[in-house]
Amino acid sequence: MVSGQLLLLLAAIVIGTFLARRIWGSLSHRDKQDKLEREKFWKTVENVGIPPRGGFFAQTRGLLSSLTSVQSWTHSGYGRISKAQKLPFALPTIWTWDNVAVLPPSALRILSKPESEVTAFGAQLETIQLPYMISDRDIYMNVIHFDVARKHLVNPKDVASLAAATADEVDVAFTDVWGTSPEWKTVNAWDACGRIIMRAAIRVLIGLPTCRDETYFEQSRLFSDAVIMGTAMINTMPPLLRPVYHQARCLKILVPFVEDRIRIWKQGGEKGEDGSENDFLQWLIPKCAKEGPEQMAPTKLANRLLTFNVMFVIGMVYVFGHTVLDLYSSPNKDAYLAGLEAECHRVSAQHDGLTSRAAVDQLHRLDSVIRESMRVSDIAVTALARDVVGKPLDLGAGVQVPRGTRVVFPTHAIHRDEEYYEDPLRFDAFRFSRPFEGSSEDVAAEAKDQKDSLTTITPSFLAFGYGKHACPGRFFAAQTMKQALAGIVMDYDVEIISRPEKRQVMLNMMIPAVDAQMRYRRKTKK
Ligand code: HEM
Known part of the structure; x- marks a missing residue:
């Protein structure tokens, strides 16, 4: 009874807010011309969620159904419209409380257009809902920490310099978190895998010793989990009702630590306590100093680090967890494990461990496993959202997308397209490394020309983005996930006890398998 009333109340609030937005929108003259252009545009493209003669409140019903139908609508539109006609289609979504235009793969080139024509900013912000996670507006409006990622994380030397620290952290984390017992232990798979990869990521973010502070780790893990589930839920709520989460407990631990590092930096010290010259905080401090004294406030720096925590989670924890499950x-x-084990032991013996970039780069089969998992278990149904902000976007064949339209790409459907992938629904772990297998001496030489390594972006592999905003963190993420997966393959037996048969979708997000169970035991050395 109570839940029925609650549902009614929620429905009333949702519909009330929607109508209020509509009325407000129609009263505002600011974007009237753009709005008219968009209305004309929506009439020229097929709407996959609303039948042509949908009747009374069709748009509202379409928007509400988007909660559960985005995946099926997008897949049907992809085959009939994106592929067959190379045209955009309209997808109603309560994410924007309007339609978004789903563009065909042939339009991927627009992702390299200047910000004055299409911008990623608004959509990126709304995708991970940072305003509801981080209380300081300057952190997400002025993303100078992105510049640090773009400068250091795409530099092979800087990424290589992190390999020893992440290898060490992965090793310590396995001993701390998974333990060394040869007896089977049953655990929540998402949690067990997430803890390992988060330890390595946080090590690179803030270095020793704070990355091993248990309270900080636990708080940032809970915060991050709230972000990943919160993102899915917040995006389904009308903007006025979206909650403000914040992160006070993480900041409480981070701020004194950041103060300390600023003090050491001002005294001319560069190295972290583990002797490493690089961690993200060490790169961030000089950048913020350059931007002005207001950017050096320790709380601001700490908030920037937390923003990256969010990126690690949405990216690395999600991908790593699903790779292990897949x-x-x-x-x-x-058969896969035999091939992976052989590769890990061979490379580890050649390089005296997997603590260097050179060694990790030789793990081609491991590389392929993660890429294949990113393909079949991707995070969202559509992605790479952009807003048209300049002149209308010309897609050719007379199609002009007007200013103010949000456009997205059907990445999930592209990753399952049999034109690009044979037997696309099958998880084929060595799909990307198989073409380069030969005698063991040949492998390294041939793999140099390997086109589809984990970090390679192609029009049919969009899990790290495409064009000018492609993920700068992917080289680091790949290196670290490979080290962590090698740790499991070489040292543990793992069995998956349960995972959902079918992946659940909420609006645009493929809900992660947070309830999957697995058991593991430490291998006994032969
Ligand atoms: C497996 C892990 C990861 C995945 C799947 C991933 C995925 C993505 C994708 C798809 C984009 C493009 C978004 C768009 O075009 O709208 C992106 C952008 C970005 N990623 Fe990642 N990412 C991962 C890890 C990381 C890490 C570890 C960092 C480092 C701190 C990072 C930093 C960024 C930044 C700063 C951008 C924005 C780039 C720009 O706007 O120019 N990512 N990521």
Whole structure:
């Protein structure tokens, strides 16, 4: 009874807010011309969620149904419209409380257009809902920490300089979190895998010793989990009702630590306590100093670090968790594991461990496993959202997308397209490394020309983005996830006990398998 009333109340609030927005929108003259252009545009493209003669309140019903229908609508539009006609289609979504235009793969080139024509900013902000996570507006409106990622994380030397620290952290984290017992232990798979990869990521973010502070780790893990589930839920709520989460407990621990590092930096010290010259904080401090004294406030720096925590989670925890689930629940698991183990031991013996970039770069099969998991278990149905902000966007064949339209790409459907991938629904762990397998001496030489390594972006692999905003963190993420996966493959037996048969979708997000169970035990050395 109570829940029925609650549902009614929620529905009334949702519909009331929607109508209020509509009325407000129609009263505002500011964007009237653009609005008229968009209305004309929506009439020229097929709407996959609203039948042509949908009747009374069709748009509202379409928007509300988007909560559960985005995946099926997008897949049907992809085959019939994106592929067959190379045209955009309209997808109603309560994410924007309007339609978004789903563009065909042939339009991917627009992702390299200047910000004055299409911008990523608004959509990126709304995708991870940072305003509801971080209380300081300057952190997400003035993303100088992105500049630090773009400068250091795409520099092979800087990424290589992180490999020893992440290898060490992965090793310590396995011992701390998974333990060394040869007895089977049953755990929540998402949590067990997430803890390992987060430890490595946080090590690179803030270095020793704070990355091992248990309270900080736990708080940032809870905060990050709230972000990943919160993002899915917040995006389904009308903007006026979206909650403000914040992160006071993480900041409480981070701020004194940041103060300390600023003091050391001002005294001319460069190295972290583990002797490393690089961690993200060490790169961030000089950048913020350059931007002006207001950017050096320790709380501001700490908030910038927390923003990156969010990116690690949405990216690395999600991908790593699903890679382990996909690999260990595959019917071909034994053959895959034999191939992976052989590769890990061979490379580790050649390089005296997996602590260098040179060694990690040789792990081609491991590389392929993660890329394949990113393909089949991707995070969202549509992605790479942009807003048209300049002149109308010309897609050719007379199609002009007017200013103010949000456009997205059907990445999930592209990743499952049999034109690009044979037997696309199958998790084929060595799909990307198989073409380069030869005698062991040949592998390294041939793989130099390997086109589809984990970090390679192509029009049919969009999990790290495409064009000018492609992910700058991908080289670091790949290196670290490979080290962590090698740790499991070499040292543990793993069995997946349960995972959802079918992946759940909420609006645009593929809900992660947070309830999956697995068991593991430490391998006994032969
Ligand atoms: C497996 C892990 C990751 C995945 C799947 C991932 C995915 C993505 C994608 C798809 C984009 C493009 C978004 C768009 O075009 O709208 C992106 C951008 C970005 N990523 Fe990642 N990412 C990951 C890890 C990281 C890490 C570790 C960092 C480092 C701190 C990072 C930093 C960034 C930044 C700063 C951007 C924005 C780039 C720009 O706007 O120019 N990412 N990421």
